[in-house]
Amino acid sequence: MTKLVLLHKADSIYDDEPDVVYDFPRNYLKAVKEAVGDWVIYYEPVKAGPRGYFAVAKIDRVLPKPGVDGRYLAMIEPGSFLPLDTEVPRLIDGSPLEQSLAEPDGTPKRGGAVQLAVRRIPDTDFERIVRLGLPADLEIQEAKRYDPRKSQIDEVSAVFERPVLERLTRRPYRDVAFRRKVRAAYGYRCAMSGLMLRNGGGRPEVQAAHIRPVEYKGSDSIRNGLALSGTLHWMFDRGLISVASDGETILVSRNKVPGAVVDRLLQPDGKILTPKDQNDWPHPANLAWHRENIFGQLESDGPAPWD
Known part of the structure; x- marks a missing residue:
């Protein structure tokens, strides 16, 4: 399995609904099939809007798009989609968060993988983006948000960071993230x-x-x-x-x-x-x-x- 970045535009002409399905052409089929059962992160290109990396989800299966030759549908695993609490920009301090988009000196590459609608992303890059967008202490942040007296809340939990993938599947964590966004x-x-x-x-x-x-x-x-x-x-x-x-x-x-x-x-x-x-x-x-x-x-x- 492998993780992917999927480019998504809110005004896409394709049958994209990020929490349900992602529409893509045949040239990305191999990469998407490799990602079945693994996580993807959605990215909105700069020209399409300000969101940057904005959500994660897990691919459940891949199907040919009915009635359209050469296009396929990546079906999203029900219940896996989760918006990032804080949308994450492509560049931080002038350097891309994805290694494949950076030159050896850390400056952004031009062309190449930058233009791909589907691209593989190493686990380390994926986890870095998720940590920025869905911090480990989100539940504690929310508990303390309107009650300063809770500044000492569960100090053990405050210093224990659950693995990123475990965080994405914990219902209590997801409930807090959903509530904050809605x-x-x-x-x-x-x-x-x-x-x-x-x-x-x-x-x-x-x-x-x-x-x-x-x-x-x-x-x-x-x-x-x-x-x-x-x-x-x-x-x-x-x-x-x-x-x-x-x-x-x-x-x-x-x-x-x-x-x-x-x-x-x-x-x-x-x-x-x-x-x-x-x-x-x-x-x-x-x-x-x-x-x-x-x-x-x-x-x-x-x-x-x-x-």
């Missing part, structure tokens, strides 16, 4: 109520909800997330509310949710707020999955918050 994308504001509430210590009350749950092969992409208050998160997970096919109208299970609750909790126009960056808007496929599999279909597992 809440930031929505400006720490609930997508359905429009409220931005903070507790006495300044901690945002808004939570990060998976649209398609992880246990049902949902990803940790921002596009599979909604920033919701605790009550609305509870309602969303139990199918009492959803989002219509237009991507903005809030659907309500009216036979289960009192009108007074709707009036109190939801925005007056009945539409969700979306992130400023359109690339972070909820993906239509994820919203459709929620409507078809969760909305109006689950029984409540206890009293509602308004009872």
Whole structure:
């Protein structure tokens, strides 16, 4: 197996959806097949946007693209995609993070591998980029973020750095990374109520909800997330509310949710707020999955918050 860098443009004309599939031509087939079962890191070229290295994922399998000769699809392992907490630039102090893109004196190469849409990356380079984008102490950073009293939190954990690949598969770590990205994308504001509430210590009350749950092969992409208050998160997970096919109208299970609750909790126009960056808007496929599999279909597992 081998690790890869995959170039991705948000406005790609190909069937790319980074947390689901990567579309590529035949000349990269050998390299991508070598990477099946291993990790890749996504990179946005400078001319396409400012993100640089922005996410990791694992390749599950490779398939010929139906109806298109000479193109293939790298299918992403469900649940493996994870955005970097901090996007990482290609150059640091003027030198590329990838050894293959640097001259012997550390300056950037021109042409060659720089122009490849798929390129192999050594484990050392991959791990260096991941450490910069997903630091080992991310959970501790988040715990201390709004509570300085936690500066002494778990000192043993603070000095113990888990191996990079173990970090990428730990659910508690991924939950923190997902929450940070989703809440930031929505400006720490609930997508359905429009409220931005903070507790006495300044901690945002808004939570990060998976649209398609992880246990049902949902990803940790921002596009599979909604920033919701605790009550609305509870309602969303139990199918009492959803989002219509237009991507903005809030659907309500009216036979289960009192009108007074709707009036109190939801925005007056009945539409969700979306992130400023359109690339972070909820993906239509994820919203459709929620409507078809969760909305109006689950029984409540206890009293509602308004009872």
